Amino acid sequence: MPQATQTKSSTAAALKELKCRECGATYELKATHVCEYCFGPLEVAYDYEALRRTVTRETIQAGPNSIWRYRPFLPVTTDNLIDVGTGMTPLVKSHRLARRLGLNQLFIKNDAVNMPTLSFKDRVVSVALTRARELGFSTVSCASTGNLANSTAAIAAHAGLDCCVFIPSDLESGKVIGTLVYGPTLMAVKGNYDQVNRLCSEVANTHGWGFVNINLRPYYSEGSKTLGYEVVEQLGWQLPDHIVAPLASGSLFTKIYKGFQEFVKVGLVDEKAVRFSGAQAEGCSPIAQAFRDGRDFISPVKPSTIAKSIAIGNPADGVYALDIARKTNGNIESVTDAEIVEGMKLLAETEGIFTETAGGTTVAVLKKLVEAGKIDPDETTVVYITGNGLKTQEAIQGYIGEPLTIEPSLDSFERALERAQTLDRLEWQQVLV
Numbered sequence: 001m002p003q004a005t006q007t008k009s010s011t012a013a014a015l016k017e018l019k020c021r022e023c024g025a026t027y028e029l030k031a032t033h034v035c036e037y038c039f040g041p042l043e044v045a046y047d048y049e050a051l052r053r054t055v056t057r058e059t060i061q062a063g064p065n066s067i068w069r070y071r072p073f074l075p076v077t078t079d080n081l082i083d084v085g086t087g088m089t090p091l092v093k094s095h096r097l098a099r100r101l102g103l104n105q106l107f108i109k110n111d112a113v114n115m116p117t118l119s120f121k122d123r124v125v126s127v128a129l130t131r132a133r134e135l136g137f138s139t140v141s142c143a144s145t146g147n148l149a150n151s152t153a154a155i156a157a158h159a160g161l162d163c164c165v166f167i168p169s170d171l172e173s174g175k176v177i178g179t180l181v182y183g184p185t186l187m188a189v190k191g192n193y194d195q196v197n198r199l200c201s202e203v204a205n206t207h208g209w210g211f212v213n214i215n216l217r218p219y220y221s222e223g224s225k226t227l228g229y230e231v232v233e234q235l236g237w238q239l240p241d242h243i244v245a246p247l248a249s250g251s252l253f254t255k256i257y258k259g260f261q262e263f264v265k266v267g268l269v270d271e272k273a274v275r276f277s278g279a280q281a282e283g284c285s286p287i288a289q290a291f292r293d294g295r296d297f298i299s300p301v302k303p304s305t306i307a308k309s310i311a312i313g314n315p316a317d318g319v320y321a322l323d324i325a326r327k328t329n330g331n332i333e334s335v336t337d338a339e340i341v342e343g344m345k346l347l348a349e350t351e352g353i354f355t356e357t358a359g360g361t362t363v364a365v366l367k368k369l370v371e372a373g374k375i376d377p378d379e380t381t382v383v384y385i386t387g388n389g390l391k392t393q394e395a396i397q398g399y400i401g402e403p404l405t406i407e408p409s410l411d412s413f414e415r416a417l418e419r420a421q422t423l424d425r426l427e428w429q430q431v432l433v
């Protein structure tokens, strides 16, 4: 059979069914996310033999410069893809941050510049809304900690879908404005994310909407696998030795793992042990606490941290994330809000990347793990930066100095410069003594 025809037909055939992660019961590929028998989460299953026969490095490289180059591994059958340029964000070799931390092979996966709304959530939403349209939904929705609201509203606008999103009412203004501008109905709920999520589960049952992270969750979460695929491709078709990524529900973390495994399974990359380390904010660290205590269950917490985008007190995929960190010889660590601010500044000052609080958390955990000797300097380490700092400016206001306000004259400028340099010298002297 000619290669092109075969690719097309077996690609659709590679998408098999929904399968319960706990008991293995299988379901048709509909808008459902919980097993009727054991209440376990459902996951999309593929025919990897079909994928092995039809997908090569070349077929991927011939695809679009977006997540859709990995389409055979994504849970859609339509040709009517929503492609707003999501994915294929830079993998940057770190020099200055690496030297500061004492690492020799550090890479930064920079989803702070993902399209269209500057966070990794554009990946999961592009997939979820493509699938939602395919399943016939005309209204899409989500329970969000901020970035998901931005992404769902923007991509729904692009696709011409009606949109109603739910957020906790205390989010950063960048997240609120960055949602409203796309014209959705925005519900700001007086409560934390876990309460928003509970409310949304009820709405999903009564309104027949496509909630990207509830009834469409099995499809949505598959979008995160592209963060694994891209790193493999950008490293020259190799797996890294160690990854460090933030944990909210834990979904992203587990899907990077699934992505790596799938590429090994279908023969796109050689097998290698990859260590998985996760990052949480101290003020919402149920997974890190379970890891530290050696527990295999999560005790829900009430979030209180500046890292609002990852503040999920009852993480749906927490136990799976725990399991992956343990069996890969990784770690799950947490850092304080002060360390998160320092992490944001450190990444900005050494690499020119302005990340939000979630990225500050991840960088701070990376630093902590290196200092504790838990990352080998020669390991090829990838740190995932998942969001953009322009959206959480409140978090660092007051910690980054002030502009020097001057008169429009050379004299005023010279005096200000002199003062700035004196201050700089004083700071250096303090560092030296």
Ligand SMILES: *Cc1c(COP(=O)(O)O)cnc(C)c1O
Pocket (backbone or CB within 6 Å): 119, 120, 121, 147, 148, 246, 247, 248, 249, 250, 251, 252, 253, 309, 310, 356, 358, 359, 386, 387
């Ligand atoms: C949502 C989010 C995460 C983590 O998401 P999971 O629920 O663990 O998949 C990480 N970083 C940012 C910036 C996010 O918005």
